[in-house]
Amino acid sequence: MSAVEVRGVTRRFGDVVALDDVSLEVGHGELVGLLGPNGAGKSTLLSLVSGQRRPDAGVVRLHGRDPRDARARTVLGLTPQETGLPATLRVREVVDFVGGHYPDPVPTAELLEQFGLTDLGKRQTGSLSGGQKRRLAVAMSLVGRPGVVLLDEPTTGLDVSGRTALWDAIREYHAGGGTVLLTSHYLEEVQALAERVVVIDHGAVLADDSLGTILSRVGARRVQLTDAAGVRQEHLVADSDAFVRDLVTSGTEFRDLEIRGASLEEAFGQLVGHEATEGTLR
Secondary structure (H helix, E strand, O other): OOOEEEEEEEEEEOOEEEEEEEEEEEOOOOEEEEEOOOOOOHHHHHHHHOOOOOOOEEEEEEOOEOOOOOOHHHHEEEEOOOOOOOOOOEHHHHHHHHHOOOOOOOOHHHHHHHOOOHHHOOOEHHHOOHHHHHHHHHHHHHOOOOOEEEEEOOOOOOOHHHHHHHHHHHHHHHHOOOEEEEEOOEHHHHHHHOOEEEEEEOOEEEEEEEHHHHHHOOOOEEEEEEEOOOOEEEEEEOOHHHHHHHHHHOOOOEEEEEEEOOOHHHHHHHHHOOOEEOOEEO
């Protein structure tokens, strides 16, 4: 039995087909990155897995149960794109309240420490910054020691240190056997965390494979070198070996040669036909 199972799922919103006959299985202990441009169907898929919506066709299962069954959701942790927090409640009170819905919650003090929120425990949530609220939202998804966590754009609005702290928390949860389905517009985030990548566009799965295999689907190699004038050059080539051989036989002076494979950003751009700039999808 898979942790998450989606079979032949279609979901429409009026005339718009958000998901079109999508099938996906996530095994126990997997960390899967879900990529796609805005409107691709990522959030709709998570809403079906979390039981917030029902499919128009097909089957969705969470640990073998219909996620609309409250018993199925006892194993689930969720961070949606936007989380409404009671503005007058304090951070510690919110964590206590959410943790009270689970049989064996992570102690509040321990959770706040893990997410760097200890000093904010007595603050009202309405006074938190956007990044602090985001950290709290992800923390709440883990308070019940869930078997499966759905993270929809978890680090949006965070600075570099905040993002790194959340990455560490996600890695720790996964290392303990937790299952993660993660969507992100930050391609470097999926590249840093995911073992498996699922690419969705126009409501259909375009690719579902290991991170390495997805990257290998882009044949181009990026060659960087410094020329005789000290100018750093970059070339995107189909055959890096042939490029370097031609460079050497031409007698051109160069130094600091560097060759690397495609990034996830480049692979994603080829798969969905959308350009991505500066690590985020537009």
